[in-house]
Amino acid sequence: MLSYIFRRLLLMIPTLLCISAVVFIIIQLPPGDYLETYISELRASGEQVSLERVAFMREEYGLDQPVLSQYFFWLSGILHGDFGYSFEYNQPVLDVIGERLPLNVLLNLTTLCFIYIVSFPIAFYSAINQYSIGDYTFSLLGFLGLATPNFLLALVLLWLANAWLGVSVGGLMAPEYIDAPWSWAKMGSVLTHLGVPVLVIGTSGTASMIRRLRANLLDELQKQYVVTGLAKGLPRWRLLLKYPVRMSLNPFIADIGTILPSVVSGSSLVAVVMSLQTLGPLLVRALQSQDMYLAGTIVMLEAFLVVLGVLVSDLMLAWLDPRIRLQGGLRR
Known part of the structure; x- marks a missing residue:
């Protein structure tokens, strides 16, 4: 029984890695990103957003990096207990959850x-x-x-x-x-x-x-x-x-x-x-x-x-x- 449990626990590691890749890809499938959604909401309310501010925010949040780099950044953070930063709430994800x-x-x-x-x-x-x-x-x-x-x-x-x-x-x-x-x-x-x-x-x-x-x-x-x-x-x-x-x-x-x-x-x-x-x-x-x-x-x-x-x-x-x-x- 102990060997069965140990094998199942080991199997959980590649399973969760595959799930994390699929989850991240699906979340990235819709066109645009958080900043584009946020900027559209600001412009809809009549506020003007400068291109310099957009570029700074995109670099600040790491959204200017390729999707693969963003995924590995997020995955490495999870392995160290850091689940990333919530753009919407301006707080670490663990604090929001x-x-x-x-x-x-x-x-x-x-x-x-x-x-x-x-x-x-x-x-x-x-x-x-x-x-x-x-x-x-x-x-x-x-x-x-x-x-x-x-x-x-x-x-x-x-x-x-x-x-x-x-x-x-x-x-x-x-x-x-x-x-x-x-x-x-x-x-x-x-x-x-x-x-x-x-x-x-x-x-x-x-x-x-x-x-x-x-x-x-x-x-x-x-x-x-x-x-x-x-x-x-x-x-x-x-x-x-x-x-x-x-x-x-x-x-x-x-x-x-x-x-x-x-x-x-x-x-x-x-x-x-x-x-x-x-x-x-x-x-x-x-x-x-x-x-x-x-x-x-x-x-x-x-x-x-x-x-x-x-x-x-x-x-x-x-x-x-x-x-x-x-x-x-x-x-x-």
Whole structure:
């Protein structure tokens, strides 16, 4: 097992290098660069920009260098812990990301907990009581959750809160705490604003997980070993929890590769609609303004979490399902 983990960790190095090259090339594909976008915005607002200033800024930011040189400059900086400079915010990239990353992690971890806590009991109940009134009710709610776009639900809740309660549920904290240092009052404001974004972002994920887990569990319940175990008098709940439930969790363990990056990215469209102070809107703005170091760092962070999540899911699957370990032993 240790040799397998070591090989996988070594494989992560060339994988991330290839991803970094692809990411940087894609970010550079749109015509122009950050300075051209910035100068166009200044001229649109009526300000004049001298050619000398443009040349100085292009040299200052290193945008006069070839793309390959810019890539190796960025890559060497990453290896030394320097992820570059954000043109848009006039700050190091790590400082810009560090301001939003804790809120991002808090929001999306809370959403994941909400999804699992709500979906698992409902899915187990629906599978065990197939075609009952409760199963039909939860199935209807699941289809509604899948059919309703998150951003539309966010807009509806924003309008209802403003029209009926006269309050704004946008953002992750009250406006007076946005630039304030962390305190108990600011933490309380974050916790009170967390409910609506968690409900909006978690709705479709909960509905999707209910449908998938119900289908997996129904498939396991129809297998011969379950029928044989019940016929021999094994306690029903003990049999269900020890075997079918465990086997039906395999696809969700395999999904860790997509769950980990969602902790960083979350739902960007919902974050834009609800004015959430997370990394999603930051990435969208960085791509629009061609702030390449900021956009590249956020995408690379998500790519690293995908690669790490795939490794973690493989190890957890081998622990959860003995058949995976047995097949590996036969191949060796």
